[in-house]
Amino acid sequence: MPQLRNLMRTSHMTNGGLLTVAALALTIAVVSTTIPASAQVQPGDVITPDNASKVENLVSPGNFTLVRQGMTMKIVPTSHLDWPPPYKAATEQYSPQVSLTADGDLKGYVAGLPFPLVDANDPDAATKIMWNFEFRPLYTDDLDQRGVEAVSHRAGSPNEIEHFTFGHLGFYNSVGRTEVAPMPMDPDVLKTGIASHKGAFPILEPAEMRGAGIVSQRYAIPGFEDAVWEYSAETRRLRRLPVSELSDAFGVASHDGSGPGYGGSPGATSYASTWDPDSAFGFSARIQDYTYRLLGERPMLASVEAENSPEQPCAADNGRTVCPENWEMRNVYVIEATAKPRGALASTVLIPKRIFYIDSEGWFITASDQYNSQGQLWKTIATFHAYRDRAEPNARVAIYPFKRIFQTALVDEDVTSGFSTVVYSPGYSGHDDSMFINMGAVDRTFFTPQTMVQLGH
Template sequence: MNRALSFTIAITMLLAGAAPATAADLKPVTPAGIESGTVITKANAAKVSSLVSPGNYVLVSQGMEMKIVPARDYNWPPPFRVSTEQDSSQVRLGPHGELTNYLAGLPFPLLDANDPGIAQKIMWNFQFGPAYSDDLDSQDTEIQNFTPGGGNPFAAYPIGHLAVYRNLGREEVAPTPTDYDGDTGIMERMALGPIIVPIEPPFWQTPWAYMVRYRYSSPRRSDIVWSDLSVPRYWYGEFPSIGNSDYLLGNAFFGNLDLDSLFGFAGRFQDFDFKFLGEKEMLAVVHARSLPARRCAADGGRTICPEDWELRHVYVVEADAPRPSRFADIPAIAKRILYIDSQGWFITASDQYDHDDKLWKTLAIFNTVRDREYPDSKAAVYSFDRLFQTALVDEDVQSGYSTIFFTPSPERPQHDTWFINQGIISQRWIVPQRFTTHREYFY
């Protein structure tokens, strides 16, 4: 087209009241050939078959709708970026895969696919990624469980706090970069509770429950978990994914979700063999529109939709559990395939396999990036964008039962619930003496 003709067309459009198309008006196409703005339903799910995990593809095929949007960067918090630049060059893997010489920031910003330790390094990058470094308090969360037919949850458990305190890798709240409690070697403390249990005695002695976990830096030292949960096995009836009360520490609690699947993966690294499977482009939810997350009407409410999905570059790591479950009657998860965002170092999805190497469960994790939860937030407003998890879906693809961990719960009044690196949680807050303790486990 010559200049004269181009000028004539532009003038004609302006006189007709139509402005020429700008870059913002154009619909970019993903590398997979899917036009931005396309809504993926179960009718056209095949379009994304190679862009989601096998388990997540089951969710899309069942009706979990996806809106394809252009990818956006997730910029690291400035303190995390500075710590990485200053301290990462000295970090090494120890003889047992442990982290040595680590202070703060991303442990291994430079990775080599031919490095025999790359899988372990990717996992340490996930452990000490930029989402939070000092402390985290996710308030008013809720676990909801659904049958294969969807509908209203058959069980729901409001949770007061999902709290984490890091003793290692601290960047924003004094003391930094470490806060070892009397040189105990504790790397991280986590608490979950109070968990409101909607069951009356004699099944429960109290209407709430807690869980506290200590994790140590030493690969030779096991986690310690305190819990006051005491769930009678027979109460669950025919629900296939729950065993006795010890399932909390083995594979699942309050539905499909297991303790080692919080945030996508929360297992003790020394209990798993990691294998690097490669890199690929995958769809993930990083800039979710809805907070709280919304149940998906198209699949009966068993997952989250519609939501914005963007193409991300991920590392794929296999996590094998070499040891069988210590509870003989519980079918432990034998293998997990983890999809880890190469920019934000969070897990976007995970597929879990049984001992027959059959797909058993799948996780779909929904995140958003913003400087506050809501436009009118007042309690937690940050000077830079933070990553918030909005929900985690854990579906048993063999039985069809589904669990959604809402962070925060859509059933509670809207208020600030995510407090990241604000000193809200201290190591004195996460202690077993704070809670009613019935049991202590070493595993």
């Protein structure tokens, strides 16, 4: 164990040195075969910077940085996350007919989990795991989150650098529907080829960006890239965005190619954010735009049954994460995702490589480490999830007949500077009803350029 701990310390230095993807792959291979994870932490443990070494091998290298800077973890017993009954039934009915095409696309998919049984020895295991993530049981039909807040902090300062609030953040899926008619498919996809609509609009704050937003359309047609539009209420201009810009931090005006400027000069406060649209929910880019490699399957810590919803800023690190929160041991797949060398994506994408940590039961990303073009660790994402029948304790409308999984927060931090953005969903300002999952709250006409412009006026 001392030798392994020294290896880990060597592979993610904190003062100028950065973890490389190759070093991470080697570390995972060693850790997966040598660590008795249950001996590392026990339910009831509270992890702080003083005893962070206890979880050094149980979280991603990037997430370990968050723990060392103050993100307090409360270790709780491992729980079981059951799928919504309609999703479970769809998986049983349709998964036997699903397969992969020669280029890694889905064939025969209708609804539910595409590949409920994944063999780690299968050469296509990583791609199948990613398709399971794409059609995970959290949100299948539609999602409308209202009042989502994204708050940015710099290292060493308790003051907010930026505070975004979105009127709506969500999507409408035309395929894989399990709870709201039309099921299991909206026939509109046969006419338009549009498999899903996504969007974040209108921005309610900061005031200078009020009314702005972004929407995208994803196609079921092979070879079709996402169509993306951005709207500026100030100029009343709707413009088409290159897909590669979705890996750029939201609202950032400039970057240097290896890390964003977060609003320009070190003293700037306008539009400061680390979060990029491709990192929504841990990863939101097209599955087909990346190649995947399974680095391992191992026990790791993740926050899947959060105590708080809405989440609260972490006082121990000046709001750069959320804490204290429940963390538990989970079985996790570790996947390396590399942007494919084709078209504009290969030459301009800001995050060419990502390492995903995917829960093998809920199929959501628990953590993601992001690497720059030199192969060095640049940013880290930690996601927080809850498992209950409502998102807000005082909900009156969005109450479900069964427990379901939903994301409560996402932390996106630049580990080279300590600058962090936390996305709160639901927003921590407090609402009785703000998260509507598979309730028909939005249809396929909502997350469109036309609706974004209308609501932005």
